[in-house]
Amino acid sequence: MGRCPQSSPNQAQSSTQRRGEEAADESTSRMAGARGVSNQHDRMVVDLTIPSSPGDTTSGASTKSDSAGPVSLSSLTTLIARQGDERREELTFLARLMAYGFTRPTESSNPAQRHALLNASSATELLNVLAGQYAAPDYSQSLAELKADLHTAQSDNAALTRRLDTLAIQNAENQVTVLKADAKHSANPVASLRNVIAFSKVRLAKTVEIEKSKVDSALAQAAPQSTSLGPHRRYQALAPDHC
Numbered sequence: 001m002g003r004c005p006q007s008s009p010n011q012a013q014s015s016t017q018r019r020g021e022e023a024a025d026e027s028t029s030r031m032a033g034a035r036g037v038s039n040q041h042d043r044m045v046v047d048l049t050i051p052s053s054p055g056d057t058t059s060g061a062s063t064k065s066d067s068a069g070p071v072s073l074s075s076l077t078t079l080i081a082r083q084g085d086e087r088r089e090e091l092t093f094l095a096r097l098m099a100y101g102f103t104r105p106t107e108s109s110n111p112a113q114r115h116a117l118l119n120a121s122s123a124t125e126l127l128n129v130l131a132g133q134y135a136a137p138d139y140s141q142s143l144a145e146l147k148a149d150l151h152t153a154q155s156d157n158a159a160l161t162r163r164l165d166t167l168a169i170q171n172a173e174n175q176v177t178v179l180k181a182d183a184k185h186s187a188n189p190v191a192s193l194r195n196v197i198a199f200s201k202v203r204l205a206k207t208v209e210i211e212k213s214k215v216d217s218a219l220a221q222a223a224p225q226s227t228s229l230g231p232h233r234r235y236q237a238l239a240p241d242h243c
Contacts, residue, residue, distance in 0.1 A: 097126040
């Protein structure tokens with residue numbers, strides 16, 4: 001069995017030098033070409049170098065072009081996904097803040113706060129609105145006008161109520177007067193009828209007394225004659241005559 005030949009230091013150095021030259025050639029060709037995505041050697045890379053503008057003499061202009069370099073597509077995908085997650089979390093937080101601001105029982109009826117919540121563009125502004133750090137409109141003048149209108153309306157309502165009460169009393173008095181007049185007219189025939197009934201009762205009583213006295217006198221006259229006659233003659237005297 002033979003031993004594997006060991007690489008000499010010269011071979012390792014030449015290999016390292018060759019790889020460095022290839023990397024330099026690749027970097028040079030990438031910088032010479034258009035900025036963007038390259039697929040050399042079956043590897044996707046993206047150049048994120050930000051070139052400095054001409055005439056830029058700021059202190060950071062010399063290092064601006066070195067702030068970003070070529071990155072792999074997987075790194076860029078991870079970065080985009082992370083930024084998307086952060087944006088999604090921010091939108092979720094904003095939605096929660098807006099929902100909280102619009103559903104609070106004590107503040108949801110405030111139109112100024114609702115307007116500020118709708119116009120907020122960041123979570124900081126929403127927090128400031130919810131904390132009450134916004135300039136609410138001054139409603140003192142409107143409130144004074146509303147109070148004056150309310151006082152006028154109450155005065156008018158009181159005057160109308162008094163007028164309605166007066167009309168109701170007058171109507172009731174008129175109805176009582178009409179009812180009294182009707183009762184007076186109705187009482188006259190009733191009184192006349194009562195007088196007729198009383199007069200009829202008196203005449204009936206007198207008639208009864210007269211007829212009773214006639215009967216009593218007839219019986220008194222017939223009593224002596226009945227004693228003088230016999231039983232048969234008495235019967236004949238009392239019996240009516242037959243034709």
